[in-house]
Structures are given as C-alpha cells and as structure tokens.
Amino acid sequence: MSYSLDFSVVIERLPELLIACLATIGLAIAGMALATVIGVLGVIARRSRFSAVRALVIGFVEIIRNTPFLVQIFFIFFALPQLGIRLNPTVTAIIALALNGGAYAIEIIRGGVDAIPKGQIEAGLALGLHKAQIFRFIVLKPALRAVYPSLTSQFIMLTLTTSVCTSIAAYELTSVAQKIEADTFRSFEVYFSITILYLIISSLMMGVFALISRISFSYPVK
C-alpha cells in the first residue's frame, strides 16, 4: 500500500478556502466584540449591590469555564429548539463564541479591576467626578490596559475555537475543509493545509493586537 501526497486539490480549491478564512475571521471578530461587551457588563454586574445578581454572574462564569465549548454549542443548537428557540448555525456559533469568550473575559477583566488601588478611586471622588466617570476613566481603562495581554491571548484561543463550529455545520474554514475532504478523499492534504491557514490567521491576529496596544495604550503609565 503506497500513498502519494497530492496537494493539487487544495491548490485548485484555494479560493474557496480563502473565502472561508474570511468567514472564520468574521466569526472570531463578532465573538470577541460581544465577549468584550459581556465581560465589561459582567464585571459591573459582579459588583452589584444585589447578591442574587452577583451569584448569577459567578454561576454563569463557572458553568461556562468548566464545560466544553462543544457541549455548549450543542446545547444552544439542539436543545434550545425544544424550548421553542430556533437559531441558524451562524447565529448559534456567534452566540456560543460570545458566551464562552464572555465568561473568560469577565474573569480576566475582574482581575484587572480588583488590582486598581483604592486611592486612585478616592482621588477621582476628590476631583468631583461622578460614579460613571470614575468607573470608565479610573477603573475600566487602566484595568483593560493591565489585562490586555491575557485578554488577547484568550481571544486567540477563541479564534482557534471557531473551528469547533463545524460540528453544527456553520460556515467557516473547517466546515469548508470537511466538504472538500468529502469530495476528494484527500484528508491529510486538506487538513494539513488549513492547519497552516489557521497558523497564519492566528499570527496575523497577534500582530493586529500588538498594533492596537501600541496605538491605544501608548500614553505614559508612571
């Protein structure tokens, strides 16, 4: 039994794969944006006066962080229709990514917010800023800046996780690759090639994250 590698099928269908890369990047960006929103809102809710709200946030974070993404996306896609909520694969994928990324974002941002020295907030009060201003400028912005490295590496993980969305047949790179594999039976060639595409995507994102950090966090710290 001898097998010769043949990457011509991959080259032939490269345009299809490249468009799918854009879909993957789109899913990832949508997931990250919503995850950041969930993260910030979650941190605010976690500081609520009402213990029920705090418990709800903690419960959400622990459930998401201690169950696999695959089970979460299956739950949304297959179980929610039983309750009358029917979503298409792409919407399901974005919601699942947002909830998953959001839970991690809450934990990460909370770490940054907790590390803000009390004196800084008191200084804000002394300057006559009101509560929303203090939270936005004195707590949130420095906190986001402090946790930026961990938040972005979590986002890279989220980008890689988009590949799992193939399990509900959402349109992205892995599902397109599986279609090509089914057409051509060139399993190894197809998966090896898209692994490289994923490596390029994650490297590009790291570059963009570094650039964003240089542009928006370049004001002096100390």
Place this chain on the structure above:
Amino acid sequence: MATIGFNEIYFLLQGLKWTIALTIIGFIGGGIFGLLVALARTAESKLLRRATTGYIAVFQGTPLLMQLFVVYYGVALVGLNVDAWLAVAIAFTLHASAYLGEIWRGGIQAVPKGQTEAAKALGLHYVSRIKDVILPQALKISLPATIGFLVQLIKGTSLAAIVGFVELSRAGQIVSNQTFRPLTVFAIVGLMYFLICWPLSLWGARTERRLQTAAR
C-alpha cells in the same frame, strides 16, 4: 419521545470512562514529553531553544481540532495501522506536551538564577541540578497553571467526538438522537463535565492564592 432510563445513563457513563482515559493518557504522555520540551526550551543550546519555541508556537497557534485531524490521518499515511483511539491519544499527548512545556518553561525561568549558580558552585551535575534544585521549585510555581491546563485538556477531549471517537460528548449526541431529548441529555452531559472540572478549578484557584500569599 423515549425516556432517559438506566441504559441511557449507563451509556453516557461508558463515554465518560473514555473521556477520563483520554485525559489521563494525554496528561501523562504530555507530562513526560512536556518536561523534555520545557528543559529543551530553557537549555543552553540555541538550536534546541529555537526548535522548541517553534514547536510550542505551532501547537498554540492552531486549533486542537486540526491537530487531531492531522495526526489522525497522518499516522495512517506513514503506514502505521493503528487503532483510532491510539491516534487520538497521540494527538492529545503532542498537544499537551506543547502547552505543559510552555507552562513549565515559565516555572523554570521563575526560579531565581542564584539557585542554578549555587547548585553549580556546589559541584552538582546537570541531572542533579535540574532534578533536586530547579524542578521542585519550578513545578510548585507552575502548579496552578498546570491544574488549569488539566481542566482545559478534559474539555478538549470532547473534540475527539468530531473525529468519531465515542467519548462523553459523542455518547451524549447518540443518546440525544435516540431519545429526542437534547435538552435533558446535554444538560446531563454538561453536568458530568462540570462535576469533574469544577473541583479541579477550585483546587487550582486555591493553590494560586496560597502561592500569592507565600510570595508576599
């Protein structure tokens, strides 16, 4: 609609057994190779350091699912006629070795340089220096992150379901298709993962706090 009875739960528990088996194989195999990766990553040879940096970057920059697919079809390609579960186990071992290697690299580098110098001054050779002086301290520092990765690995084994391996998630999918009760089935499956992962997460958080107070 069928009901979920003893047989269905038993089937899920069979899947859970494979989830745990895959995790243990991946963690032990990944631990052994990960230690080599960490040592090579902190070695004096520039070539070794570069090679392992690349190895880690590839595994951290690509989806676990792709690693599973590539290894799964790759072992068949090189002519090895192995069982599906062995191919999956190899993939998890490689994946874990890169992540654990990077975690322990951090631990080794966090041990103050004076420790190595003192060990050298005492005339300890490389093996003894690493085994008796550096690693005990490095592993203690890396314990919270190691536990965190263990949780990640348990959750990661669910991706073996997509390759067709019947572990807990795949078992859940099968039971769900048979009983038409996805809500209950996936809630039970999620709960099973949670009951394994949550205590580990709490343990990880506790060791991290203890380490922080000790550092103060």
